[in-house]
Each structure stands twice: as C-alpha cells, then as structure tokens.
Amino acid sequence: MLSARVGxxxxxxxxxxxxxxxxxxxxxxxxxxxxxxxPDFPTPPAIxxxxxxxxxxxxxxxxxxxxxxxxxxxxxxAKTARDSGLAVEASQVLVTNGGKHAVxxxxxxxxxxGDEALLPAPYWTSYPELxxxxxxxxxxxxxxxxxxxxxxxxxxxxxxxxRTKLVVFVSPSNPTGAVYTEEEIAAIGAWAVEHGIWxxxxxxxxxxxxxxxxxxSLPVVVxxxxxxxxxxxxxxxxxxxxxxxxxxxxxxxxxxxxxxNLQSQETSNVAxxxxxxxxxxxxGDLEAVATMRAAFDRRRRxxxxxxxxxxxxxxLEPEGAFYAFPCLEGLLGRPLDGPGGRVATTTAxxxxxxxxxxxxxxxxxxxxxxxxxxxFSYALADADLEEGMRRFAALAGRLAS
Ligand code: GLU
Numbered sequence: 001m002l003s004a005r006v007g008x009x010x011x012x013x014x015x016x017x018x019x020x021x022x023x024x025x026x027x028x029x030x031x032x033x034x035x036x037x038x039p040d041f042p043t044p045p046a047i048x049x050x051x052x053x054x055x056x057x058x059x060x061x062x063x064x065x066x067x068x069x070x071x072x073x074x075x076x077x078a079k080t081a082r083d084s085g086l087a088v089e090a091s092q093v094l095v096t097n098g099g100k101h102a103v104x105x106x107x108x109x110x111x112x113x114g115d116e117a118l119l120p121a122p123y124w125t126s127y128p129e130l131x132x133x134x135x136x137x138x139x140x141x142x143x144x145x146x147x148x149x150x151x152x153x154x155x156x157x158x159x160x161x162x163r164t165k166l167v168v169f170v171s172p173s174n175p176t177g178a179v180y181t182e183e184e185i186a187a188i189g190a191w192a193v194e195h196g197i198w199x200x201x202x203x204x205x206x207x208x209x210x211x212x213x214x215x216x217s218l219p220v221v222v223x224x225x226x227x228x229x230x231x232x233x234x235x236x237x238x239x240x241x242x243x244x245x246x247x248x249x250x251x252x253x254x255x256x257x258x259x260x261n262l263q264s265q266e267t268s269n270v271a272x273x274x275x276x277x278x279x280x281x282x283x284g285d286l287e288a289v290a291t292m293r294a295a296f297d298r299r300r301r302x303x304x305x306x307x308x309x310x311x312x313x314x315x316l317e318p319e320g321a322f323y324a325f326p327c328l329e330g331l332l333g334r335p336l337d338g339p340g341g342r343v344a345t346t347t348a349x350x351x352x353x354x355x356x357x358x359x360x361x362x363x364x365x366x367x368x369x370x371x372x373x374x375x376f377s378y379a380l381a382d383a384d385l386e387e388g389m390r391r392f393a394a395l396a397g398r399l400a401s
Contacts, residue, residue, distance in 0.1 A: 013367030032388030054276030068095025084217035099234035099247035111136035149176035166198035177318020189222025311400035
C-alpha cells in the first residue's frame with residue numbers, strides 16, 4: 001500500500017521521545033523530559049508583538065513569494081554577515097518551514113540515486129532518513145567519546161568513494177555538543193575542496209558555545225568551499241522559537257533557485273506571521289540568546305557533573321548546543337536491584353526502563369548512530385534538571401549495585 005520510500009521511513013526519535021514525555025505529563029504523570037532540544041524560555045516579547053501586528057496586516061493574509069518575504073531574506077543575509085562573517089546576497093537565501101525543512105530541501109536538491117552522503121556520527125537523527133528520502137545513501141563516519149566525537153580528514157577520506165557527493169558538517173554538534181576548532185574546520189573544508197565534494201553545514205547552534213570554544217562557519221574559514229556549500233540555520237534555538245517553524249538555507253544561486261522550485265511545488269511560502277516574527281528576531285540584537293546561553297552554560301556544568309559522578313556512566317564535557325551525550329554502556333546487561341531484576345541490554349531498552357522506572361525521558365544513542373550512548377538535553381529549568389538527574393542517578397545506582 002505504501003511507497004517504498006515513505007513506507008521505510010523511521011519516525012523522528014527526538015520528536016517521538018518528546019511527544020511521549022509531553023503526553024505522560026498531560027495525563028498527570030510527573031516525567032522529567034531530557035528528550036527534545038527545546039529552549040524552556042518563551043519567545044522574546046518584541047518578536048511576539050511583530051507577529052501580532054502581522055496578523056492584522058492584510059498583506060500577510062495572502063500568498064507571498066515562495067523563497068520568503070524579501071525583507072526577511074535581506075535581513076537573513078545581513079544577520080549572516082554579522083554573526084558568521086559570510087557575505088551573501090538576499091537572493092541566495094531560501095526561507096523554509098524550520099531548519100529540518102532546510103535540511104530536506106538541501107538533500108533533495110543536491111542528492112539522487114547513486115550518490116553517497118558522508119554523515120559524521122553520532123549524527124542528528126533526521127539526516128540519514130532525509131538522505132534516503134532523496135534516493136541517496138547515507139554513509140556514517142563514526143568518532144566516539146575518546147575522539148571527542150569529532151571526525152578528521154583521515155576518517156572522511158577512508159569513507160570517500162567515487163560516489164561521494166556531499167559531507168554533512170555540524171558544529172556545534174547535535175547530539176554530542178562537540179565544537180570543532182578553526183584548524184579542524186580548515187582541514188575538512190580543504191579536503192572537500194580538493195575532492196570537489198559539497199558541504200552541507202548546519203549552523204543552527206552557532207550562538208550556543210561555552211567556555212573556551214568558539215563557533216566558525218566553514219565557508220568563512222575556507223572561502224574556496226563557498227561555491228559548493230549550503231549553510232542551514234533558523235530562528236528556533238537562538239530566539240526560543242521552535243514552534244514557529246522558520247529556518248533557511250543559503251547556497252549558490254542555482255542551488256537556491258532549484259530548491260525554491262521544489263518548495264513552490266511542495267509548500268509555497270512559509271506562514272507569513274511566522275516570517276514576520278523571524279524578521280523581528282534576526283533584525284534585533286542578540287540579548288535574548290546571551291541570557292539563555294548563560295543559563296544553558298550553568299545547566300551544562302551541572303549536568304556534566306551529575307552524569308560524570310554516576311556509576312556506570314562516563315561523560316565528555318559538551319562545549320556547544322544544549323546536549324550532553326554520556327556513554328551508558330556500564331548500565332547495560334545489569335539486573336535492576338540485583339539478580340533476577342529487569343535488564344536493559346541496549347540503550348534503547350535503557351531509555352524505556354528510565355521512563356518507566358525513573359520517569360526520566362532521554363533519547364537513546366541508537367537514534368544518532370551511536371548505540372551505547374544517550375542524549376540528554378539541558379535546555380530545561382534548573383529545578384527539573386536537578387530532579388531528573390537525581391532520578392537517573394538513583395536508577396544508575398540500582399543497576400550498578
Ligand atoms: N533539534 C531538536 C532535537 O534534536 C529538534 C527536534 C526534531 O525536530 O527532531 O531535539
């Protein structure tokens with residue numbers, strides 16, 4: 001009955017875990033959700049007011065250009081130059097229904113049957129599914145905790161074939177929180193240029209780096225890569241706007257033109273009210289994200305300390321985004337409360353056990369090509385974080401005893 005392409009798709013694990021936690025909470029079950037990465041802050045009032053005004057403007061009640069409101073495309077180009085140093089024309093910007101839609105558009109525009117896309121792993125859960133949906137083959141390139149979850153040119157070169165069309169580059173990384181240095185980015189960018197490989201780089205966490213880490217945009221570090229580079233971004237993480245669904249892709253004019261044709265057939269313009277809100281967001285200052293970053297940094301340190309202290313758990317200190325990605329292998333294969341107790345043999349099973357026994361939701365590493373690990377978002381209130389960590393520590397103690 002179903003097409004092979006869509007029938008074979010897995011549901012988004014991040015959204016599934018989040019939906020499960022939110023549904024349980026709606027039923028009155030007290031669950032601490034470390035699932036979806038979603039700032040717990042409200043969208044700043046000035047952005048909300050811009051949306052309210054847009055609701056009253058008849059121009060916003062009509063179709064607008066598929067690629068985005070002209071003033072928003074121009075503001076995104078200006079914001080990109082301001083924040084990452086990449087100079088682009090407004091015509092190189094396509095406004096999409098959230099960052100995920102930008103990922104889907106980029107893959108659909110660049111990939112087809114016979115192509116391979118290199119995915120540094122652990123990867124965000126939607127990348128491989130969207131590569132497959134485009135008819136191409138995802139090729140994970142894994143680097144574990146001992147490598148700081150960062151791939152190098154040697155890893156990519158070992159995976160490269162005549163069919164390698166593009167590499168997905170993400171820093172700060174979802175799910176690991178790893179941040180590549182400028183030198184590491186320079187090496188990967190130079191390698192892509194040398195082999196004529198496209199780079200799709202997801203910069204959605206550009207403003208969320210901590211401690212000594214700093215964000216660098218690949219086509220800025222390696223300008224020669226820009227003619228074969230697509231940059232993805234959106235307002236969700238920077239302005240606490242996950243539900244508004246506004247993202248964008250920036251790329252060479254012919255790529256953006258083709259992706260705009262695709263979008264004109266599939267979804268038309270992004271909801272104008274959301275675009276008006278995004279316009280207020282990207283034209284304003286970065287004060288709100290500075291406030292959120294300070295809170296996330298505090299929570300990052302707290303979560304890292306809690307996880308590192310748990311028996312059977314090791315955790316690298318995340319440097320960006322808002323996720324910790326501990327190794328949970330020491331909790332697998334161990335009976336809960338001693339002999340005869342319930343056993344989780346995989347992190348997928350451990351996530352179920354944690355939800356049922358400890359009322360804690362996290363996303364198992366299987367969703368990110370990294371069985372044995374788990375993703376815990378620290379974009380939640382301090383008190384919830386403390387309570388969730390207390391519960392998970394108790395569970396770890398019961399498994400490790
Ligand atoms: N970045 C969020 C996460 O990974 C988005 C959720 C999603 O769309 O999958 O949790």
